[in-house]
Amino acid sequence: MEIVLVGLNHRTAPVEVRERVSFTVDQARRASEQLRSKGLLAETLVLSTCNRSEVYGVSPEASHECAPGLSTFLSEFHSVRMDVLNGSLYHHYDREAVRHLFRVAAGLDSMMLGEAEILGQVREAYRVAHEQGATGPVLNRLFQGALEVGKRVRSETELGTRPMSVASAGVKLAERIFGKLDERSALVLGAGTISEQVIGQLRDRGIARLYLMNRSRERADGLAKQYRGEVLPWGEWDVALPLPDVIVSSVAAEEAVVGGKLVEQAMEKRANRALFFMDLGLPRNIDAAVGKLYNVYLYNIDDLTEIVAQNRHARENEIPKADGMVEEHVGKFLSWQASVELVGLLDELRKRMREERAQFIHARVESIKHLTNADRFQVEKLMDELLEGLLLEPAQRLRGEKDLRRKVQNVEALRDLFLSNREKP
Amino acid sequence: MHYALFISTLVAYALSFALYLIFLNTGNALTGRLGTLLLAVGLVTHYFALLERSRGLHTVPYHDLYGSMSLFGWLLALTYLGLELYHRQRSVGALVLPFILVFFLAAHLAPADKLSPPEAHGPSFALHVALSILAYSAFALSFVLSLVFLGEERLLRAHKLGDVVWRLPPLELLERMSRSSVLVGLISITIGTALGFLWVDRLSNKYSFYDPKYAITLVVLLLYAVYFRLARTTAWRGARASKLCVFNFLIVFLSFTVVNFYLSHSHRYF
Numbered sequence: 001m002e003i004v005l006v007g008l009n010h011r012t013a014p015v016e017v018r019e020r021v022s023f024t025v026d027q028a029r030r031a032s033e034q035l036r037s038k039g040l041l042a043e044t045l046v047l048s049t050c051n052r053s054e055v056y057g058v059s060p061e062a063s064h065e066c067a068p069g070l071s072t073f074l075s076e077f078h079s080v081r082m083d084v085l086n087g088s089l090y091h092h093y094d095r096e097a098v099r100h101l102f103r104v105a106a107g108l109d110s111m112m113l114g115e116a117e118i119l120g121q122v123r124e125a126y127r128v129a130h131e132q133g134a135t136g137p138v139l140n141r142l143f144q145g146a147l148e149v150g151k152r153v154r155s156e157t158e159l160g161t162r163p164m165s166v167a168s169a170g171v172k173l174a175e176r177i178f179g180k181l182d183e184r185s186a187l188v189l190g191a192g193t194i195s196e197q198v199i200g201q202l203r204d205r206g207i208a209r210l211y212l213m214n215r216s217r218e219r220a221d222g223l224a225k226q227y228r229g230e231v232l233p234w235g236e237w238d239v240a241l242p243l244p245d246v247i248v249s250s251v252a253a254e255e256a257v258v259g260g261k262l263v264e265q266a267m268e269k270r271a272n273r274a275l276f277f278m279d280l281g282l283p284r285n286i287d288a289a290v291g292k293l294y295n296v297y298l299y300n301i302d303d304l305t306e307i308v309a310q311n312r313h314a315r316e317n318e319i320p321k322a323d324g325m326v327e328e329h330v331g332k333f334l335s336w337q338a339s340v341e342l343v344g345l346l347d348e349l350r351k352r353m354r355e356e357r358a359q360f361i362h363a364r365v366e367s368i369k370h371l372t373n374a375d376r377f378q379v380e381k382l383m384d385e386l387l388e389g390l391l392l393e394p395a396q397r398l399r400g401e402k403d404l405r406r407k408v409q410n411v412e413a414l415r416d417l418f419l420s421n422r423e424k425p
Numbered sequence: 426m427h428y429a430l431f432i433s434t435l436v437a438y439a440l441s442f443a444l445y446l447i448f449l450n451t452g453n454a455l456t457g458r459l460g461t462l463l464l465a466v467g468l469v470t471h472y473f474a475l476l477e478r479s480r481g482l483h484t485v486p487y488h489d490l491y492g493s494m495s496l497f498g499w500l501l502a503l504t505y506l507g508l509e510l511y512h513r514q515r516s517v518g519a520l521v522l523p524f525i526l527v528f529f530l531a532a533h534l535a536p537a538d539k540l541s542p543p544e545a546h547g548p549s550f551a552l553h554v555a556l557s558i559l560a561y562s563a564f565a566l567s568f569v570l571s572l573v574f575l576g577e578e579r580l581l582r583a584h585k586l587g588d589v590v591w592r593l594p595p596l597e598l599l600e601r602m603s604r605s606s607v608l609v610g611l612i613s614i615t616i617g618t619a620l621g622f623l624w625v626d627r628l629s630n631k632y633s634f635y636d637p638k639y640a641i642t643l644v645v646l647l648l649y650a651v652y653f654r655l656a657r658t659t660a661w662r663g664a665r666a667s668k669l670c671v672f673n674f675l676i677v678f679l680s681f682t683v684v685n686f687y688l689s690h691s692h693r694y695f
Contacts (some may be wrong), residue, residue: 023600155453155454157451158449158451158452158455161452161591162591172591173581173596176577176581176590176591176593176595176596177581177595177596178595178596178597179594179595179597202608241566271658271659271660272659272660272661272662272663273662274596274597274663291582294660294664294665295662295663295664297581297582299584303584306584307584307586310492310586390504418542
């Protein structure tokens with residue numbers, strides 16, 4: 001049995017194609033069921049996220065042979081013409097399929113390098129398929145390995161630690177000053193898309209209190225309702241500025257809306273507790289002089305963009321290390337797979353030799369008339385011992401082979417030389 | 426036996442330092458936990474090394490430079506471990522361990538300048554010594570934490586984050602850790618000094634209350650009390666408080682060096 005993967009992702013297909021081939025959980029269950037009932041795959045798992053749709057399976061026949069059938073299945077299942085899918089689909093087999101999945105789980109194949117969500121999505125896809133009974137020993141082992149490598153890459157590299165968007169970089173910076181934000185408050189000036197992104201980040205990080213100020217009260221009310229915030233009247237700076245620990249500003253204004261004097265007064269009122277400004281406006285909303293005040297930290301859009309660029313670079317530097325871990329786990333999986341296959345092959349070979357031996361005895365020994373039944377039995381026994389003896393040493397060497405490449409090659413050679421008419425187990 | 430304890434402690438502290446350093450650079454949680462574990466192992470072996478010495482002296486080892494510095498290093502490690510566990514933060518381990526290692530090694534390299542034993546003795550005097558050294562090790566720790574705070578604050582204000590800033594503890598946590606450390610020091614030095622004065626009173630025929638060492642100890646106590654108050658409540662919170670903490674430790678250093686060696690008549694110990 002071989003591992004096969006058919007799918008498409010953000011690199012191979014535009015969003016118009018991806019959205020047509022994506023699976024809901026119910027669709028994933030149905031597809032798995034159909035793939036197995038049609039005999040296309042013995043084990044199946046469908047992984048579908050906003051950036052990829054992939055079908056993993058264990059093929060009962062040589063994997064290259066079942067690939068066209070899987071492509072056709074995807075086309076029919078989603079009612080998408082094959083010519084639309086043709087340029088977008090990729091097929092991977094065995095080692096390549098394993099490596100691909102492990103890289104996906106590690107976040108190395110994600111649109112945003114090292115993103116954390118994909119590991120949860122792989123876990124969920126595996127849970128769904130496992131509960132459905134669609135996975136078997138091979139996919140179980142494969143996906144457990146994928147989760148293991150995904151977790152390891154995240155804990156042993158910096159691939160997922162650095163913020164990669166301006167909003168998350170700003171919120172992470174606030175955490176560098178205050179620690180956890182669950183006892184902190186934030187004031188967001190403006191109610192546009194960028195403000196909403198930052199509010200989402202702040203809420204994700206557990207900000208305790210959220211205040212909003214916007215020239216248009218209506219839009220602020222909408223955001224406040226959505227994110228459990230409190231709207232403060234625009235312009236009441238002496239009330240608003242002393243309250244929060246974090247101030248985010250993304251307002252369309254020709255000149256700074258918060259000046260140094262206002263912040264100085266606010267700092268007096270808040271007994272100099274640290275204050276962090278995230279100025280995402282262009283032109284800048286916060287007077288640059290604010291950044292010089294004691295215990296005030298001011299980051300504007302350029303500062304944050306620079307941090308994101310540094311972080312992207314730092315993440316990219318971690319790719320070789322993460323790929324090394326992926327290769328190590330691919331090796332472990334293939335070694336396991338080769339060991340399982342070897343046991344089956346040896347049993348098969350032993351059975352085959354016994355059959356050959358029986359035919360040989362029947363053809364040659366039966367004609368020797370003077371042999372008694374006891375003699376024939378003795379001859380059969382001796383031949384069995386000889387065959388076992390011949391098999392024993394190579395089997396032990398194969399089992400003990402440390403070099404994965406040699407082990408897989410030897411298993412392949414054994415199959416090709418002695419069981420050439422036999423399908424892979 | 427003594428040599429084995431020395432080597433074990435040295436290896437445990439050195440490995441702990443290396444692991445804390447890796448943790449600071451990579452953020453690998455397992456490495457950090459192992460660093461803590463090895464620090465704890467070092468503390469245990471270091472304790473037995475001190476115990477062995479105490480048995481010979483029949484008191485807390487403070488009669489010579491070795492004992493004082495080794496005890497100081499041990500209490501510094503103990504205070505740090507306590508703070509690390511209390512605040513669940515091990516990023517500064519890599520910055521504290523070098524001090525522990527330096528004191529531990531310096532103790533062993535120090536000349537055998539055995540001082541004339543003081544007239545005072547007994548459990549209350551041993552407690553005076555132990556608490557005083559604990560106080561100074563806690564102050565040393567707050568000094569390191571304040572330096573880390575000032576460095577990190579400077580980088581954050583200059584927008585030069587680099588790789589390490591993401592790994593260091595948040596500024597407010599560093600402040601809290603420093604205050605916790607100073608609190609330990611304040612309590613210890615208050616009780617320790619009170620016990621010391623009781624002994625001065627008992628031996629008033631031999632010792633005067635007007636020794637510069639006593640005066641500077643009271644100044645140190647006062648300065649740290651002021652820091653503790655300012656760091657929590659006023660415009661001094663943040664970098665200014667940390668600078669004050671650094672300044673206070675310089676006074677402590679002055680007390681150990683100039684005052685101990687040149688000015689004090691009767692108190693040449695911690």
